[in-house]
C-alpha cells in the first residue's frame with residue numbers, strides 16, 4: 470500500500486521551502502501527498518522554535534491530533550524542523566505518542582526513519598554541516614512562485630536568537646546548482662522566485678557574492694521577478710544596492726531587520742551594526758531606487774531595554790516609514806545566549822505596552838503608504854486567484870504590495886496594469902486596466918496540501 474503523507478508547516482518561509490523539500494524526498498521514495506488528515510498515513514509537523522508562542526501552538530496542535538491517533542493507532546505522527554531540534558527527547562516526554570522527531574539536517578533520511586519506525590520514538594536531531602540537500606528536488610505547489618533555498622544555517626550569534634542553535638552554521642548552495650534549479654523552474658513555468666537564506670546577503674561561492682548571484686538569477690530567461698529574504702544589515706553592500714536599483718527583474722522591495730534603534734540594545738543583541746549604519750543603508754536604497762519599499766523586524770522589551778532605548782526604536786519606526794513590520798515582544802528562548810547569560814528583566818506589562826504602541830504606529834504608517842496609491846496605476850504580476858472570490862485575481866506590485874483586482878481574462882504569470890481604488894494597511898484593491906504582458910503557462914505539479922502559516926523571518 471502506498472503511504473500518504475500530509476505536512477503542516479509552521480514558521481518562516483525557510484520552513485515552507487523545507488516542507489516542499491521533505492515532500493520531494495518522500496514522494497521520490499514512493500510516498501504520495503495526502504489531501505486531508507483523514508487519508509494521511511503519516512502526518513508531519515514542520516515546526517518553528519523562534520518564539521515560545523510558536524512552540525505552544527504546535528504542542529496544542531499535537532494534542533488535537535490525539536483522538537485521530539487513538540482512532541487509527543497505525544497513523545504515524547512526526548515532528549521535524551527547529552522545535553524538533555530544540556526539544557529532541559523532551560518533545561517525546563511531553564507528547565509520548567509522537568513517532569519520530571527529525572532536525573533540519575535529517576530530512577534526507579525521513580523515508581528510512583518512517584520505514585524503520587519501531588515501537589519506540591525515533592529521534593534524529595544531529596547536525597550535519599555538509600547537508601545541503603544536493604540532488605533532492607522539492608515538490609512545489611503548482612503556480613508561478615517558487616522558493617529557492619540558497620543557504621542553510623547562520624553564522625551570526627544574535628544573543629536572543631535560537632536559529633544557529635537549531636539550524637547550525639551557515640552553508641551555501643553552489644551557485645551553479647542554484648542557477649540550474651532556477652533555469653529548471655523557469656522552464657516549468659515558474660516566473661517569480663524568492664531566494665532564501667537566514668542571512669541571504671552573506672552568501673558566497675568562490676568569487677560569486679550575493680549581489681552577483683542575484684543579478685545572474687534575475688537574468689535567467691523566463692524569470693520575471695526575483696525576491697530575496699532576509700538580508701542582514703551587516704554587509705548590505707553598495708554593489709547589492711546597485712543590483713536592486715538597476716536590475717528590472719529584481720523586486721523593488723527589501724526586508725531589512727532592524728530589531729532595535731538603540732545602539733546599546735544592538736550591542737546587547739550582538740547585531741554588529743549601529744542604528745546610524747542601518748539608516749545609511751535605508752537612505753542609500755531610497756536614493757538609488759526611489760520606488761523601493763522597505764519592511765523590517767523589531768523586538769521590544771529585550772533584556773535591559775530602558776524607556777529611552779524603546780523611545781529610539783519607536784522614533785525609528787516613525788522616521789523610516791516602513792511599508793510593514795513584524796513586531797514582537799521579546800520572549801526568552803532556551804539555548805540562546807541571552808537565555809544563558811542575561812536577565813529577562815522587562816516586566817511583561819511593559820513589553821506589551823511597548824508592543825501595542827508600535828503596532829498602532831506601524832499600522833497607521835502602513836495604511837498611509839498603501840492609501841497613497843489610491844488613484845494611481847500599478848503594475849502587478851498575477852500570482853493566483855482569490856480564495857474567497859474566484860472572480861478576483863491576486864498578485865504583487867514591483868514593490869511587493871499585494872493587490873486584488875477583477876480577474877477579467879488575465880492568468881497567473883501575466884503582468885497587468887491595475888488602477889487602485891481602495892487600500893487597507895496590507896492590500897491594494899483595484900480594477901484591471903490592461904494586460905501589459907502575457908505570461909507563460911504556470912507550472913503544474915501535483916498539488917500538495919500543506920497547512921501553511923507564514924511567520925516572520927529572524928534576521
Ligand code: SF4
Nearest residue numbers: 623627630632927928
Ligand atoms: S537573528 Fe538572524 S542573523 Fe541573528 S542569529 Fe538569528 S538567524 Fe542569525
